[in-house]
Amino acid sequence: MAVIEMHGIKREYRMENKKGSSKDESDTIVVRALRGVDFFAEAGEFISVMGPSGSGKSTLMNILGCLDKPSAGTYTLDGIETSKSNSDTFAYIRNRKIGFVFQSFNLLARTTALENVELPLFYSRPWAHRRDKAEKKMNAQTRKERAMTALKEVGLEKRIDHFPSQLSGGQQQRVAIARAMVNDPAFILADEPTGNLDTGMTLEIMGLFQELNRQGKTIIMVTHEPELAVYTRRIITLRDGQLVADKKVTSRRNALYDLKQWKKDHALLSETAS
Ligand SMILES: Nc1ncnc2c1ncn2[C@@H]1O[C@H](COP(=O)(O)OP(=O)(O)OP(=O)(O)O)[C@@H](O)[C@H]1O
Numbered sequence: 623m624a625v626i627e628m629h630g631i632k633r634e635y636r637m638e639n640k641k642g643s644s645k646d647e648s649d650t651i652v653v654r655a656l657r658g659v660d661f662f663a664e665a666g667e668f669i670s671v672m673g674p675s676g677s678g679k680s681t682l683m684n685i686l687g688c689l690d691k692p693s694a695g696t697y698t699l700d701g702i703e704t705s706k707s708n709s710d711t712f713a714y715i716r717n718r719k720i721g722f723v724f725q726s727f728n729l730l731a732r733t734t735a736l737e738n739v740e741l742p743l744f745y746s747r748p749w750a751h752r753r754d755k756a757e758k759k760m761n762a763q764t765r766k767e768r769a770m771t772a773l774k775e776v777g778l779e780k781r782i783d784h785f786p787s788q789l790s791g792g793q794q795q796r797v798a799i800a801r802a803m804v805n806d807p808a809f810i811l812a813d814e815p816t817g818n819l820d821t822g823m824t825l826e827i828m829g830l831f832q833e834l835n836r837q838g839k840t841i842i843m844v845t846h847e848p849e850l851a852v853y854t855r856r857i858i859t860l861r862d863g864q865l866v867a868d869k870k871v872t873s874r875r876n877a878l879y880d881l882k883q884w885k886k887d888h889a890l891l892s893e894t895a896s
């Protein structure tokens with residue numbers, strides 16, 4: 623089933639040229655960040671979005687994540703035509719259909735791991751009355767159970783009462799991934815999710831994504847690093863606002879295997895150093 627269908631997506635940013643002294647002289651500069659992108663994704667895919675700086679990756683992610691609307695083209699997410707939706711529906715889609723994972727984790731500092739993961743379940747309630755009656759009745763106990771399940775899936779059931787500052791970077795990103803999954807979204811959108819992590823933690827997170835994907839989760843990840851893209855199943859490349867390559871990953875690597883190997887080498891290194 624197609625989760626994402628994008629046809630002819632364009633995004634233009636219009637800016638007044640401030641040099642003009644009078645209004646007549648000022649002309650508008652148009653930046654064409656996306657110039658007609660067609661992109662389709664099926665449920666269960668694991669896709670890397672690559673491309674040089676300024677090629678339009680963040681612009682595309684913002685549109686995919688329903689944080690921004692295209693200037694032209696259509697975007698259908700899980701059967702919903704997003705460009706026709708009003709701001710209420712747009713917010714509903716963002717909250718229920720997409721799980722966001724950011725480079726900087728974006729966890730609330732004075733809030734435990736469990737409470738951080740529960741957050742999207744609170745936000746989803748205002749729309750519940752129209753969308754889903756069972757959802758409206760979600761009580762504190764159900765919320766807690768759902769957050770617990772998500773934390774278990776990322777292997778953090780023993781850290782539920784920890785605050786972000788009491789967790790390692792990799793663990794904080796796991797909490798963020800649990801939070802992204804708690805609403806059972808149509809896909810997870812990850813923007814350079816390992817950008818702030820060291821090699822070991824990066825491999826752990828990639829291993830977790832691979833495991834979640836094996837269980838059927840759909841993941842789209844922006845990355846600058848070809849070494850990370852090989853853990854996904856498909857790589858799309860943007861250049862100057864156009865999709866210039868769309869390739870299946872042929873020799874896919876196993877992140878947990880690489881992690882084991884890395885740990886071995888690491889131990890060996892510290893042994894020789896001492
Ligand atoms: N709000 C904006 N107003 C005007 N131009 C913008 C705006 N946002 C992005 N652009 C321009 O659109 C183009 C695409 O930007 P985008 O942020 O999508 O690139 P990117 O691929 O994410 O780059 P990076 O890898 O550096 O994050 C760039 O030329 C950028 O200067």
Ligand SMILES: [Mg+2]
Nearest residue numbers: 676679680681
């Ligand atoms: Mg960017």
